[in-house]
Amino acid sequence: MKINLYILSSLLISLVILSCKKEVTPTLSLSANQADIANVDGKTEISVTSNSNWTATISDIWCTITPKSGNGNGVITITASNNYSSEARTASLQVVCQELKKTTVINQSFSQLTVDSENLIFVKEAGTKSMSILSNTQWQLDMSSTASWLTANITSGQGNGSVSFTVQANTAGPARSTTVIIKYGISQKVITISQNKSQNTAPAAPATLTPADRATNAKTIPAFTWTASLDPENDPVTYTVSYTKDNINWTELTTTATLLYLKSHLSESTLYSWKVKATDSEGASSTSAVATFTTGLKSGYADGEYRIHMNSTAGVNGKAAEILFLGDGYTAADFQEGGLFEQHITEGIDHFFSIEPYKSYKNYFRVYKQAAYSNDSGVTQVDKSITKSTAFSSSFNGGSSISANNDEVFRYAKMIPGVDDARLKKMLVILVINQDRYAGTTFMWSDGTAVALCPVSKSASDGSKFKNVIWHEAGGHGFGGLGDEYINFTNQTLPAANKTEAINWSSYGFFANIEVTSDSTAVKWKHFFKRQGYDEKLGGRVGIYQGAYYYSFGAWRPEVSSCMIHNEQYYNAPSREAMVRKILTNSGYTYDLDEFIRLDVQKMPVNAVMVYTKSVNPLLFVPLAPPVFIRR
Structure with a gap:
């Protein structure tokens, strides 16, 4: 009986002790979250730190693991099959200890x-x-x-x-x-x-063509030409043109063509000697006879050379509204006197000043034209898979959108004495693009800097000609700082973000012709109301017309039609005012509304323009691309 009681007491004590003993909390960690493994004979190890039983699995069949389970600390060996593919691959090693899970990502490189x-x-x-x-x-x-x-x-x-x-x-x-x-x-x-070949014969000696031997009155930017040299083994041939005026110091230029233009002027009325050497790919060469020529007076444009096409006669103390005309896609041959560059630039200048108010204020302007040599004629057209090497990398990007290297544009502009960043804020740069295509884009900076890209469009369609592009891009966006009035999003309302953008750019002094309110006491052109010849109720055209800034609703324009809709030869009254204000300010004058009205000679389109406007089919007309706005 005592023995039974003793045994029972011992069992009770053991149960009490066991019930008081705490359960062990499992722990689990791996030596790495990621591991790289070689693509050939790849193998790696992952250490497991734990105080309990664990199991391991791998997510992909290209690698195996051993062991797949353990108790306490251990090491898992991962062995990968060879990866001869062209892509890297990954797998996941997962170790589980009760409710704990740990993962290591295994990365295997590809064959390289x-x-x-x-x-x-x-x-x-x-x-x-x-x-x-x-x-x-x-x-x-x-x-x-x-x-x-x-x-x-x-x-x-x-x-x-x-x-x-x-x-x-x-x-x-x-x-x-x-x-x-x-x-x-x-x-x-x-x-x-x-x-290389065992024997090599030099190419035939070239013969100089122009300037002809003993020529006089030669151009100071000559076109050196010569006959092509045939190589007996058909090796590629390069040419080295050498010229000198003292027969001691020779200037050398290399090309693969048989025509070479200089990028700078030779001295006037000077005797020069020149020759051409033909060299094959093996280094063998032959040289022409030396020819001579005497230059005449300076003519043509050197690369970067500028001229003042017309100067202001109305500004205060030499101040003026300034425009710089540059060209892209013009080769050296285009910069001779009266050449293609001068023809296009003169045409562009004439177009700019053929529309009011620029026509009446022409004598307030100083207009520069500047040469920039391109390797190719024409420019890149990405949407047509055409690539050209040009001075400013102009590119048609689809639709009517164009881009260019504006930094290079500014670098050339600064070759003109006195032109710096501050002066560029007031100077309009018009980049005339030597490409017959209807398109146009203006880059506008918040500090006033502007570059208008204007191709020489020879379209027969009204509204799509070179002059229309000049009026809209250069005169409207570039100088006038105007917004577009045409509609791209029919029956849609101007989004809040676009409204904010319009307000912000208005605060910089832009968008005299755009409003985001129809309140007649708040619109920018309210001062034209109740004025004879301006207010639409008093024989004028100025009112508040919904539909502008690309949307049918939520934006308003001041007149029914203008250049900023269909590229017509007419700017509305607030637009003309903004242009005149800038012209006078840059010329050293203070703007006065009454004086503007007194000199405002065209308050509405001429009959021909009105007929053109009515004939435009808005469903068929292609507007020019929106300007690109850049904050500074």
Whole structure:
């Protein structure tokens, strides 16, 4: 009986002790969240730190793990199959300990190989050259197409290495070449190996053409031309033009063409000597006889050279409203006196001053024209897959949108003495683009700087001609700071963000012709109301017309029609006022409304313009691209 009581007491005590003992909290951690593994013979280890049982799984079949379970601390070995593909791959290692889970991402690189040269060129003599290989995989040389004159010291390897190629002497005559293919994974790299010809004959000597030998009164920017040189082995030929005025110091210029223009003037009334050397790809050359010519008086435009087309006669102390005309897509040949550049620029200037108020205030302007040589005629047209090399990288980007390298535009403008960033804020730059295409874009900065891109459109359609582009882009956006009045989003309301944008740009002094309110006591042009000849109720055209700034609702314009809708030859009254205000301010005068009205000679379109406006089909007319606004 006592024994039974003792046993019962011992059991009770044991139960009490066990019930008081705390359960162990599981812990789990892995040595890395990510691990990289080689693409060939890849293997890595992940340490597991735990105080309990755990199990491990891997998410992809390209790698295996061992062990897949354990108790306490341990090490999991991950082994990957070789990755010969062209893409990296990942897998996830997951370790679970009761409710705890930890993951390591396993990254395996793909097969890669680079060489220090993909073209090895040997001279005609026998020789050896080495090619370094950087790789993370196995590789093999395929020389099945290689001629017998080339051998390699090794044809396979793994990882980084070097291959030495040896060629026999070329005694056969012509140059020769072959290819070696390096295969790695599922990819390959082609190496070209060539050897110079055993014999080489110089190209025929060129003959100078222009300026003709002993020519007089030659242009100070001459067009050097010569006959093409034939090479007996059909090697590529380059030409070096050399000229001098003292037969000691020669200036050399190289080209592959048979025409070369200088970018700067030669001295006036000076005797020059010149010659041309033809050189083939092997270095053999022949030279023309020396010719002479005597220059006349300076003519034509050098690259970067500017001229003042017309100067202000009305400004205070030499002040003026300034415009700079530049051209893009004009080659050196276009900058001769009376050449294509001068023709287009003169036409553009005439168009600018053919519309009021610029026509009446023409004598307040100083107009520059400046040369910029392009390698190609015309400009890039991305939407037509046409690429040209031009001074300002002008590009048609689709629709009526154009872009250009404005920084380069400003660099040229600053070649004009006294032109700096401050002066550019008041100077309109018109970039005339030598391309027959209807398009136009103006870049407008909040500080007043503006560049108007205007192609020489020869369209037969009214509203799409060069003059229409000049009026809208240069006169309207560029100088006038006007907003567009046409509608792109029919029956839609101006979004809040666009309304804020319009208000912000108005605060910089832009958009005299755009409002986001219809309140007659608040619109920018309220001072024209109740004025004879301006107010639409008093024989004028000024009112409040809904539909502007690309939307049918939420924006208003001051008149039914204007240049900023269909490119017509007419600016509305608030637009003309903004232009005159800027003209007078830049010329040193104070603007006065009564004086503006007194001198405002065209308060409405002429009959021809009104007929044109009524004939425009808004469903068919293509408006010019919106300006690009840039804050400074």
